[in-house]
Amino acid sequence: MSPNPEDIEDVRRSIEDLDRELVRLLAKRLDAARAIGSLKASSGRSEIRDPERERALLETWCDEAEAAGLPRWLAGRILTEILEHSRRAQEDVFLGKSPDGASILRLKVGYQGVPASYSDLCIDKLFAAREGLVLEKQGFETFSHVARALERQDIDCALLPVENSTCGGIGEVGEILVKGAFSVLAEEILPVEHVLAALPGTRRRDVKAVRSHRAALEQCRSLLERMEDARVEVWHDTADAARSIADEKAAGVAAICSMEAAQRHGLEVLARDVADNPENYTRFLLLGREPGESDPRLPSKTSLVLALRDEKGALAQCLEVFARHEINLTRIESRPKPQAPWEYIFLIDFEGHRDDESVRDALADLPTYTSQLRVLGSYPMRRPSDDHLQSLPVPRVNLDDEGIPKVARPLIEDVPLTAL
Missing domain, CATH: 1.20.59.10 (Chorismate mutase)
Structure with a gap:
């Protein structure tokens, strides 16, 4: 009945x-x-x-x-x-x-991608709790285009991904931090939940090509290895890969993108949570032309760029400075030094605010061992999740490689997820 x-x-x-x-x-x-x-x-x-x-x-x-x-x-x-x-x-x-209700702040934020890309979603998360803010978002095709727009004052600030928990640092963004004159105003951490999506009615076995940004493809290698008959198409943006499939009516082509991008462009989700690592996060930095204000009472991070003096043990001595002042480093990345082959500039993030006594003392000691030192900014520290909450046991559902509970697989074989 x-x-x-x-x-x-x-x-x-x-x-x-x-x-x-x-x-x-x-x-x-x-x-x-x-x-x-x-x-x-x-x-x-x-x-x-x-x-x-x-x-x-x-x-x-x-x-x-x-x-x-x-x-x-x-x-x-x-x-x-x-x-x-x-x-x-x-x-x-x-x-x-x-906000007092009378003053309204208008802010234009640039990002790489199109609406429903992870950068776009991250802007929404970063500013979600800010009242009295009129937010305008503008997407660009590449990271360098975003940086140039910030330099030209076409936008007020820029949100760029700096590292991913699976793939590590984003090289082009590291170059922008090293070579540019930008300040870090804030950070945000976004859980990246990839889906495999295609035109409505598509079965996974019908997929002959998978289209996405290079980083997303790297994060979903196990899925791609299982889909050995499908070719890989590198796209400049995850959400634009979804848009292109919808606009082209590209039968047999699937995108790795966000759920929001799939829904925005009317695609059907063939599989959820397709990343190799279920704990997949991307850390973003909000960049501005001028230093921002951050209250030291908040749990904070500080970012800096430094180049070492050309002498033995300089790196070890710099690290010892942080250790001596009990400062916890959260990230250290080396970038080639322009016009100086085999010399490197280091991007360093650590816990603490530049107004903290221990940080001030460390910053005063570092020039002894460095030829260049620039503080990019101090800002509120974000976490992918709460450490004190993680210790509470939370049951996990045993999913198959398409994000479906294994016990349910025989009941829903070949039924589109949108029908469930």
């Missing part, structure tokens, strides 16, 4: 009512988080995060979810996103930068 369409519509209307209520409650919770930020600021507290409180909330959420018949991991994932957004909403309030 087939379901009555009117009954389905009634249930859908109920779901829509519940969704509206969820959004309303989320907005009220965010207002409460901002109020807590104001109370912390007025009471002289110097921290935004309360790890013990967050962990207690997570345990409560998971227990309540389990009692209601919901998966603990679902409750944990939702709360983690809520807490992250709440902390960011508190930052401006806590630091006395809450």
Whole structure:
């Protein structure tokens, strides 16, 4: 017996009512988080995060979810996103930068790619909690085009990916940091969740070509090896690969892209979470022409560029400076020094703010061993996830290489995911 369409519509209307209520409650919770930020600021507290409180909330959420018949991991994932957004909403309030409603900041941000690319999605995440902001985004074909637009003042700032947890540093962006005169204003970490998408009705066995950005293809090597009959087509952007397939009506061609890009261009998702590493993150830096302001009370990072003196042990001596001042390095990358074969410039990120006493002392000691030293900026530190939350056991579903639970595979073989 087939379901009555009117009954389905009634249930859908109920779901829509519940969704509206969820959004309303989320907005009220965010207002409460901002109020807590104001109370912390007025009471002289110097921290935004309360790890013990967050962990207690997570345990409560998971227990309540389990009692209601919901998966603990679902409750944990939702709360983690809520807490992250709440902390960011508190930052401006806590630091006395809450908008008064009269002043509106207009900001034009450049990025490499097209709408629904990972850079575009990352801009939305970075500025999601900023009130009183009119944001304009402009995509460019290459990283160097973005940098030139920032130099020409065609844009106010630029968001560029600097490293990926699977593939490492982004060489062209490293060159921009070394050669340019830009400052680092902020960082953002975006979980990269690749999907394989094609024209509606396409079966995975029908795919003869896979199209995407070189970095995305590198992150999905295992998938491509299993699809040995499909050729690889390198594209300048993941989301534009999806757009091109839709515009060309390219039968038998699939894109590796974001879920948002697949949905935007009407493609059908053939497989989800196709990256080799399920913990796949890209770190982005927000660049500006002038140094930014960052409050040292926030957990911070600092980035710098340095070149070593031409003497034995110079690198070891620089590293010893950081160790002596108990500074934790989070990234060190070497780039060839222009017009000096086999000499290198180092990009270094570390935990701490340039106004911290230990950082000031280290920066004062480093010139003894360097021929060049430039601080790119200090900025609020972001994490891919919360360390104190990771220790809570969260069950994982055993998925096959198409992102489908293995126990369900016999039941849905050859059924498009969009039909589930």
